[in-house]
Amino acid sequence: MPVNATVDGEREVPEDIDAAETLPVNELFHSLQGEGKLAGVPSTFVRTSGCNLRCWFCDSYHTSWEPTGAWRDLDDVVAAVEERPGDHVVLTGGEPTVHGASVDLLDRLSARGYHTTVETNGTVFRDAAIDLASLSPKLATSTPSPERPPAGGDANIDGWADRHEERRLDYDAMSRYVEAYDTQLKFVVTGPDDLPEVERIVECLRETAGVPIPDGDVLLMPEGTTREELESTRRVVADLALEHGYRYTPRVHVDIWNDAPGT
Numbered sequence: 001m002p003v004n005a006t007v008d009g010e011r012e013v014p015e016d017i018d019a020a021e022t023l024p025v026n027e028l029f030h031s032l033q034g035e036g037k038l039a040g041v042p043s044t045f046v047r048t049s050g051c052n053l054r055c056w057f058c059d060s061y062h063t064s065w066e067p068t069g070a071w072r073d074l075d076d077v078v079a080a081v082e083e084r085p086g087d088h089v090v091l092t093g094g095e096p097t098v099h100g101a102s103v104d105l106l107d108r109l110s111a112r113g114y115h116t117t118v119e120t121n122g123t124v125f126r127d128a129a130i131d132l133a134s135l136s137p138k139l140a141t142s143t144p145s146p147e148r149p150p151a152g153g154d155a156n157i158d159g160w161a162d163r164h165e166e167r168r169l170d171y172d173a174m175s176r177y178v179e180a181y182d183t184q185l186k187f188v189v190t191g192p193d194d195l196p197e198v199e200r201i202v203e204c205l206r207e208t209a210g211v212p213i214p215d216g217d218v219l220l221m222p223e224g225t226t227r228e229e230l231e232s233t234r235r236v237v238a239d240l241a242l243e244h245g246y247r248y249t250p251r252v253h254v255d256i257w258n259d260a261p262g263t
């Protein structure tokens with residue numbers, strides 16, 4: 001059954017669907033983790049559909065601007081994970097935390113011995129079996145506008161500039177993640193102009209979180225979903241990481257497979 005998502009990324013659940021037992025899944029595949037502390041680790045990815053933000057550069061356009069996929073019950077998702085090799089699972093999106101059933105899925109996977117990473121924009125906290133919370137706080141440069149329309153299609157930004165801007169940073173939710181889980185803060189960076197905001201966000205989070213946030217948990221990732229785009233940003237971002245003492249993260253999957261789906 002195709003996913004029918006409302007514009008704000010929360011599900012419009014069909015009558016015959018049990019929301020507690022079902023997730024809208026855009027794709028499920030096995031690949032290498034491309035980003036962050038676990039870059040290079042073989043992992044099974046469960047990509048949910050639907051997001052509460054709308055970054056103009058979203059690299060999973062069909063989970064946010066135009067969410068597509070199929071409703072799959074959790075037994076089916078767990079079975080599909082178990083059919084694939086390895087013991088690392090990445091729950092990603094879209095924004096997986098907008099779906100309550102994500103908590104149950106993580107608990108079930110953890111009970112089976114899987115290491116779980118949740119890739120989230122950090123705006124919705126969930127108490128779940130999470131081994132690595134990969135927070136990706138969105139910078140002001142992520143906000144769509146007529147000058148920065150959606151990169152993956154021709155969706156209308158109607159109302160989303162304001163909604164995105166209001167929602168994109170939630171220090172209470174991010175602090176709870178940092179306090180509860182092993183965390184990485186992953187910033188998509190286009191150039192030096194982004195660094196003052198990165199530093200402001202890290203500083204605010206350090207003030208609100210009850211635990212230290214080492215520079216090594218702050219990752220700068222070049223913006224770009226193709227090799228050509230990364231070619232022009234990765235050196236700049238690597239230099240910024242060196243200059244500020246943060247960690248650089250590559251996008252291994254783009255380097256290897258470019259923008260092929262299912263990688």
Ligand code: SF4
Pocket residue numbers: 051052053054055057058059060063064093094095121
């Ligand atoms: S938060 Fe992530 S999934 Fe949502 S629009 Fe931004 S990049 Fe896309």
